[in-house]
Amino acid sequence: MPEENSALPVAEELALARLALEEGDLEHAAAHVAAALAQAPTLPEVHETLARLAAAGGGGVDLFPLDQHTFVGAAVARAHLLAAAGHPDDGLDLLAAATAYAPQVDWAGVPWVTAPELAERITPDHAARILVQVCAAVPDPVPRAGRPALAAYLTLAGNAVTVHPEHALLLGAASALARRVGEVALAVRWAARGVRAEPSKLGEVWLGYAYRSAGRTREALAALGRAVEHDPDDLAVYADIAGTLADVGRLDEALGWAERALDRDPTFDCAVHTAHRLRFLRDGDVAHLVALADFVRDHPDDTHEHGDLAECCRSRPWLGQVTPAAGPVVDALRRAAVDDHGGAGAVVRLPDPPPPSALRTVAATMPGMRVDVAGPAAREPRRPGGRVLWRYDGATPAPAVPPPSAAAADRLRQIAHPAWPHPPAAYDAAVGLATLELPDLVGLLVHPPAPPATAVGRVLAGQDPTLWVRCVQVWACLGLLHHRTDEPWADSTRRGVLLDLVWGVEDWITEAALFALVTAAWVDPAVRPEVARVVAERLADAADAARARTVPIATSLAHLALATPALDAQTRALATRLLGGGAPVPRPRNPLARLWRRLAPTRRPRP
Numbered sequence: 001m002p003e004e005n006s007a008l009p010v011a012e013e014l015a016l017a018r019l020a021l022e023e024g025d026l027e028h029a030a031a032h033v034a035a036a037l038a039q040a041p042t043l044p045e046v047h048e049t050l051a052r053l054a055a056a057g058g059g060g061v062d063l064f065p066l067d068q069h070t071f072v073g074a075a076v077a078r079a080h081l082l083a084a085a086g087h088p089d090d091g092l093d094l095l096a097a098a099t100a101y102a103p104q105v106d107w108a109g110v111p112w113v114t115a116p117e118l119a120e121r122i123t124p125d126h127a128a129r130i131l132v133q134v135c136a137a138v139p140d141p142v143p144r145a146g147r148p149a150l151a152a153y154l155t156l157a158g159n160a161v162t163v164h165p166e167h168a169l170l171l172g173a174a175s176a177l178a179r180r181v182g183e184v185a186l187a188v189r190w191a192a193r194g195v196r197a198e199p200s201k202l203g204e205v206w207l208g209y210a211y212r213s214a215g216r217t218r219e220a221l222a223a224l225g226r227a228v229e230h231d232p233d234d235l236a237v238y239a240d241i242a243g244t245l246a247d248v249g250r251l252d253e254a255l256g257w258a259e260r261a262l263d264r265d266p267t268f269d270c271a272v273h274t275a276h277r278l279r280f281l282r283d284g285d286v287a288h289l290v291a292l293a294d295f296v297r298d299h300p301d302d303t304h305e306h307g308d309l310a311e312c313c314r315s316r317p318w319l320g321q322v323t324p325a326a327g328p329v330v331d332a333l334r335r336a337a338v339d340d341h342g343g344a345g346a347v348v349r350l351p352d353p354p355p356p357s358a359l360r361t362v363a364a365t366m367p368g369m370r371v372d373v374a375g376p377a378a379r380e381p382r383r384p385g386g387r388v389l390w391r392y393d394g395a396t397p398a399p400a401v402p403p404p405s406a407a408a409a410d411r412l413r414q415i416a417h418p419a420w421p422h423p424p425a426a427y428d429a430a431v432g433l434a435t436l437e438l439p440d441l442v443g444l445l446v447h448p449p450a451p452p453a454t455a456v457g458r459v460l461a462g463q464d465p466t467l468w469v470r471c472v473q474v475w476a477c478l479g480l481l482h483h484r485t486d487e488p489w490a491d492s493t494r495r496g497v498l499l500d501l502v503w504g505v506e507d508w509i510t511e512a513a514l515f516a517l518v519t520a521a522w523v524d525p526a527v528r529p530e531v532a533r534v535v536a537e538r539l540a541d542a543a544d545a546a547r548a549r550t551v552p553i554a555t556s557l558a559h560l561a562l563a564t565p566a567l568d569a570q571t572r573a574l575a576t577r578l579l580g581g582g583a584p585v586p587r588p589r590n591p592l593a594r595l596w597r598r599l600a601p602t603r604r605p606r607p
Helices: 010-022 026-039 044-056 072-084 088-101 124-137 148-163 168-180 184-197 201-213 217-230 235-247 251-264 269-283 287-298 308-313 328-337 356-365 406-415 423-433 438-446 455-463 465-481 493-502 508-523 525-545 554-562 569-578 593-599
Strands: 347-350 370-373 390-393 396-399
Touching: 010 026, 010 044, 026 044, 026 072, 044 072, 072 088, 088 124, 088 148, 124 148, 124 168, 148 168, 168 184, 168 201, 184 201, 201 217, 201 235, 217 235, 235 251, 235 269, 251 269, 269 287, 269 308, 287 308, 287 423, 287 508, 328 347, 328 356, 328 455, 328 465, 356 396, 356 465, 356 508, 406 423, 406 438, 406 465, 423 465, 423 508, 438 465, 438 493, 438 508, 455 465, 465 493, 465 508, 493 508, 493 525, 508 525, 508 554, 525 554, 525 569, 554 569
Parallel strands: 347 370
Antiparallel strands: 390 396
């Protein structure tokens, strides 16, 4: 259902519709009414004009024909006219299709849908099908802001249940909708009535989910257990039980149910996703997530979209987000970003030099701040040779490569974001940078463009100036992964440039380049041994350097190591030690937690 690109304000659309009606031009009148409905589907004036059009056009249904590219406003107009002509079931089908197309719009909030008599004019099976169709189109749960758009369907559900109080399928579907819109007690009541009226696997699943949403875990597990008794071969219910147990921290029992499903079918997607997620939650080993990513890549035709990989990666350093920079300069920049004086007159004294990108960010965003470094700047690459990105004027670093083109800067601004669902998703998103030339991608690393004039850009610039610079560097390096992909990896330009950057001057660019290599290992098993070796060597080098001086990027490199496929146990232990000890299962405390909450989403679908 495509939208019309150049809609006029509703009042103008209605004025033009009335003018066309007066002139007898019903087709143009219908087009303007459809445009008005698309913008204001519940406005009484729109429906009054539609009624006038129907009276002038013999019912008006034929003025809104359906085809493969029907405009949503025309479909909704046809729905109302069908209902007026005595075919409310067909009208409901069209309204549900409009809701599936744009769930945030209140397409059904009109008197004929919420009238109690509608439930007597349609069959309970048809009402159940409409409710299921609506449920499939919306998240579970629906955010509060989206619930008013579904209120008419909940009213329809209540009316239908009143007319058909023992119809199990209708009661279950009504429960599913009530649960999604936060009416949990109602969901439990309807689902329980449905199971009493006609015990079934689907009824018990609906009841189990209603209990789970109500926080009644024991009863939820009992209902889902009865669902298994109804149909021991429905492995999706096993995954539901595993997920419910995991939600209350009973990981061993949860894994037991996932393993039971896998014993029956090792390729059953719901069980595979659930099992890998639970194994990761139990021991924090990224190998489980890499195995899940491999399964997703090798099984593109899963029964439905899963969110387990994204759920595990969300808010975790490098798995789901840019890791915030560390060090005294960065802390001072963050304080200055919310300081009324913008850091003017502030002095940061350091025993060791910060990364050159940090000093450049100070110069670009807080020119009134002074950084005094006691020791000499780390100007030499960690390994000889390679690409020179910085030159020095005294202690101040300056870019040694030309700036990127304006077009390259604009392209990156459109794509760069501090969070991603998981590393393969970041790789896929970076394909939009594939056409950039190598000098542009390298230039972006040391000439970061200004943040975009978007909500995300304003948040980044206002709360942490370093984070946008790191976003640019990360996405430029991800763009390098897509540079000349026709070249075999071993001898490719992209591999050579990224390795140069990993072993260049110690900088935020080191982290960005290493993350790109780690991402390459996630998406291509063939490069995993080499990438794991590079990560191990780079982390060992940082740990050695940290014995003599501060290494601001060491913590981030440790997080990168723990995100690396096929990493050896010794390097994993070193990374864990650098991070302060214990197994890395819980999400680490994030100094920018409030910012991330403003920037992110996710959750798995439920029936």
